[in-house]
Amino acid sequence: MPHVAELAHKLKKAGYKLTPARLAVIDVLESGGEHLCHNQILEAGQKIYPKLSRATVYRTMDILVELKLMRPLYLNEPTQRFVSAAGGHHHLVCTRCGQTIEFDDCTANELVDQLADRYGFQIHHHLLEFRGVCVNCQ
Amino acid sequence: MPHVAELAHKLKKAGYKLTPARLAVIDVLESGGEHLCHNQILEAGQKIYPKLSRATVYRTMDILVELKLMRPLYLNEPTQRFVSAAGGHHHLVCTRCGQTIEFDDCTANELVDQLADRYGFQIHHHLLEFRGVCVNCQ
């Protein structure tokens, strides 16, 4: 989970201005749950800074992704969501209720090397997604 | 890669009618490349059966997914794409040119058990996605 101070500081350090709109977005990211999408960020952000507009949310998220402070992902739906770049990148998704658990364990590192060899790819990152039914929904 | 005959047969067996529209969609799935999205299926399908409509493509794909003959996935973009349910479920994506290689190797099976234990999930399937730069784009 990102910290307001940290995100804000890095934004400023990268040469971006700390405007109320951007601070509202950052605030939402810090206090809101995980896996927020643009719309959720917009709605929550407007409670903090009512003038906040959709375009600004998109622009701010672009910056945060560019600076590798947040990471975009698609959890089996057409909506882009965001997680802190620091957090675990792997997911356990309940296909019934949508609950998503994030974890870090990863046994894919050997596989990364194999694939790099076989296909000549430079692999930068990877994502594991497990899908099933959670305890409550069984 | 699915076979027309096979998909068509299973559709009929499940109680669905074999209409020209559905056959066109199936034909595209069989002959077209991998990772097709609705729009690509529509365009290719209309070359076979010009009256084919967008709604029918969506409906047919819903059925095929329901019957577990095809599998939907999102490759880091808001567009849903489809792969044969039988094929490999893991991907190597070039972030520069978009080329996607599909493979089957999987070292995640131990991880599946661990996660099932830890979180009480019944895990049905999983997806690995590796992202990097392919030979040509380096």
Next chain:
DNA sequence: CAAAAATTGAGACGGTGTCTCAATTGTGGC
């Protein structure tokens, strides 16, 4: 203080996925 640069909100726009509805079509029973 003035000019330039960065950022913004509002709204237009094209594309996508969903839905409705009247018209058409495939199928099993005859």
Next chain:
DNA sequence: GCCACAATTGAGACACCGTCTCAATTTTTG
């Protein structure tokens, strides 16, 4: 082969999403 009925269809309406433009505002700089 034909018929009646249920399934299926295409067309278009609709809401929503992501992108873009642009004029207005704010911030920084000289």
